[in-house]
Amino acid sequence: MNSARGRLTKDGIRIYEPGDYAGMAEAGRIAATILDDITFHISVGQTTAELDRIITEMVAAHSATSATIGYKGYQHASCISVNHVVCHGIPADKRIKDGDILNIDVTVIVDGWFGDTSRMYVAGKLPRKSERLIQVTHDALFKGISAVMPGNSFGDIGHAIQTYVENHRMSVVKDFCGHGLGQVFHAPPNVLHYGRPGTGPVLEEGMFFTIEPMVNLGRPETKVLADDWTAVTRDKSLSAQFEHSVGVTATGCEIFTLSPTDIFYPTYK
Ligand code: MF3
Ligand code: CO
Numbered sequence: 470m471n472s473a474r475g476r477l478t479k480d481g482i483r484i485y486e487p488g489d490y491a492g493m494a495e496a497g498r499i500a501a502t503i504l505d506d507i508t509f510h511i512s513v514g515q516t517t518a519e520l521d522r523i524i525t526e527m528v529a530a531h532s533a534t535s536a537t538i539g540y541k542g543y544q545h546a547s548c549i550s551v552n553h554v555v556c557h558g559i560p561a562d563k564r565i566k567d568g569d570i571l572n573i574d575v576t577v578i579v580d581g582w583f584g585d586t587s588r589m590y591v592a593g594k595l596p597r598k599s600e601r602l603i604q605v606t607h608d609a610l611f612k613g614i615s616a617v618m619p620g621n622s623f624g625d626i627g628h629a630i631q632t633y634v635e636n637h638r639m640s641v642v643k644d645f646c647g648h649g650l651g652q653v654f655h656a657p658p659n660v661l662h663y664g665r666p667g668t669g670p671v672l673e674e675g676m677f678f679t680i681e682p683m684v685n686l687g688r689p690e691t692k693v694l695a696d697d698w699t700a701v702t703r704d705k706s707l708s709a710q711f712e713h714s715v716g717v718t719a720t721g722c723e724i725f726t727l728s729p730t731d732i733f734y735p736t737y738k
């Protein structure tokens with residue numbers, strides 16, 4: 470009855486097989502291509518609902534399926550989180566203003582494999598403080614990715630991210646985390662973006678998961694609005710996020726969601 474691939478570790482983390490990386494890379498490539506292509510649709514006065522409509526069409530044009538439409542009742546092909554929205558922003562008819570920063574998060578299913586990625590975009594002129602936040606968040610993701618190799622622990626990933634962010638006097642969100650994925654959207658482990666070295670499960674070749682740090686300019690606390698999705702900073706400070714889906718390899722990691730046109734960051738024109 471177990472049609473799932475590979476095996477599970479004692480922590481319930483699936484170990485995929487060498488032949489499974491290609492499926493993840495294709496799903497990741499399509500998710501990243503959609504984020505590349507939406508770059509040129511971001512402008513002041515645009516609504517996030519319109520951006521989501523365009524993303525929905527792009528998903529179909531790639532013969533992919535949106536993983537988020539219908540997920541726990543969510544009805545959109547993207548989450549679009551503007552300014553102090555930390556994550557899970559629902560596309561809406563509100564217009565984007567000059568200087569707004571936004572995260573767009575897209576997850577597609579291709580041939581049964583999930584590609585999950587998000588990045589930051591800017592409308593109009595980017596304020597200096599927002600630019601710093603985006604830079605630190607992006608670099609924090611790559612600090613975490615640098616810790617991905619067999620023998621390291623998930624705590625090493627979290628620690629790398631947390632120390633980098635806090636050294637820049639910003640804060641890591643602790644209420645949301647990355648996750649295992651593969652032939653499912655969300656699976657063990659919870660990939661925390663903070664932690665102590667050498668703690669948590671040990672990384673093994675064949676593990677597939679996301680790293681998706683959310684960083685606030687102010688305090689780390691969040692709250693979820695009455696719509697049950699939108700997470701915002703409690704202190705209304707700006708928040709940023711970048712997300713990649715990765716697989717542990719024998720020597721390090723493969724990033725499945727790299728930007729095919731190398732515009733993951735900076736993404737503003
Ligand atoms: N893509 C998000 C993540 O990184 C999850 C979005 S779930 C949704 O895990 F339902 F809000 F779309
Ligand atoms: Co994710």
Ligand code: CO
Nearest residue numbers: 574585586712
């Ligand atoms: Co995501």
